Each structure stands twice: as structure tokens, then as C-alpha cells.
Amino acid sequence: MDHIVKAETAPTMSQATTSASVFVALVVLLAALGMVAALQVASVSSMVLAVVVALTALIVSPAIISIARTRA
Secondary structure, X not given: OHHHHXXXXXXXXXXXXXXXXXXXXXXXXXXXXXXXXXXXXXXXXXXXXXXXXXXXXXXXXXXXXXXXXHXX
């Protein structure tokens, strides 16, 4: 019975990939909003941090999607 419940509630590979892609897109979007806010207050360090967060999310995104696929 336990195996049946797990099989029915486990996400499919496309659902896992979509979830991971949405997560990466949200991180990049939040970093972009951080860049806009940093530009408004002319804070160079905040802008650099937002750029680093966005680039890190884009660089790590293939790994996040791969992990999501293997767990599906």
C-alpha cells in the first residue's frame, strides 16, 4: 500500500523539470528586481550582489534541473 501511494503522488519528470525551471526563473527575476532597486539608490555593492545571484542561478540551473529529473 505504501508503494502505491508513493507512485501516485510522485511528480512526473516534466513536472519536476517545470518546477525547477520556474524556481530558477524566480531567482533570476528577484535578482533583476534587486538590480533595479540598487540602481535607484545608486548602491554599487547591492547591484554587484544582485548580478552575482542572477549569474549563479543561471550557472547552477542545469544542475538543479538534473537533480529534479533524477528525483522524479
